[in-house]
Amino acid sequence: MSNHSSSSTSDFILLGLSSNPWMQKPLFGIFITMYLVTVMGNVLIILAIHSDSRLHTPMYFFLSNLSFMDICFTTVIVPKMLVNLLSETKTISYVGCLVQMYFFMALGNTDSYLLASMAIDRLVAICNPLLRIIVTVLRIPSAAGKWKAFSTCGSHLTVVTLFYGSIIYVYFRPLSMYSVVKDRVATVMYTIVTPMMNPFIYSLRNKDMKRGLKKLMDRVHS
Known part of the structure; x- marks a missing residue:
């Protein structure tokens, strides 16, 4: 501690995904691409x-x-991570850490509430008008008919599985199962990968969204 300046005692050292110096620039390239997408x-x-x-x-x-x-x-997460990947001093100030954690938790909880609200909306849309839909769908003889009926919730179920699944793995598994590598991978999944995949999941699996995107592109080109 005597070799450190007094200001460094108020900073936290961020370990990042890898301490290998040769991995910093490739990781920077990967994550800035994912962030822009x-x-x-x-x-x-x-x-x-x-x-x-x-x-x-x-x-x-x-x-x-x-x-x-x-x-x-x-x-909230990625820009600071990108800076640290290219910086020799991978630290964050005490105040900066508090601010980042506040917005991380607030926005993460808001994401969870939105997904729950969307799930309730899908439940009402399917169950109320279509008098025990799961039983009815299972009785449909053709596989194509079953797929068409279940596709109403398919996109949302995919997003919920990715988001909640990775969070549950990180925060609810026993300490005996803790692994640094797996923990980092799961954290990247719900903080970076899931937000990147959501537009593709909802747009590629949804005819209304495809139509809306096509209409938007037509307006841009006209």
Whole structure:
């Protein structure tokens, strides 16, 4: 401690994903690409929803808010990580750590509430009008018919599984199962990968979103 300046005692050292100096620039390239894809993909989702009046429904209102939260959520984490990957001093100040953790927890909880609200919206949309839908769908003889019926919730179930699954693995598993590598991978999954994948999952599996994105592209090119 005597070899450190007095200001360093108020900083935290960030271990990062790897201490190997040769890995820093490749990791920087990977994560800045993922961050840019996350921002652009979620911005497209927001613009597509707001530009198409047919998407002005509760489900897509929640989806546009989820996209906005995903942009904010990754922005709390990724820029600082990118700076540290190219910096020799991988530290964060005490105040900076408190601010980052506050927004990380606040935005993460908001993401969870939005996903729960979207799940309730899908439950109401399916169960109320379509008098025990799961039993009915299972009685459909054709596989194509079953797939079409279940696809209403398919996108949301995929997102929920990725987001909640990785969080549960990180925070709810026994200490005896702790692994530094697996813990870091799971953390990257719900902080970076899931927000990046959400636009693709919702747009590629949803005909309404495809139509909205096509309409947005047509407006841009016209």
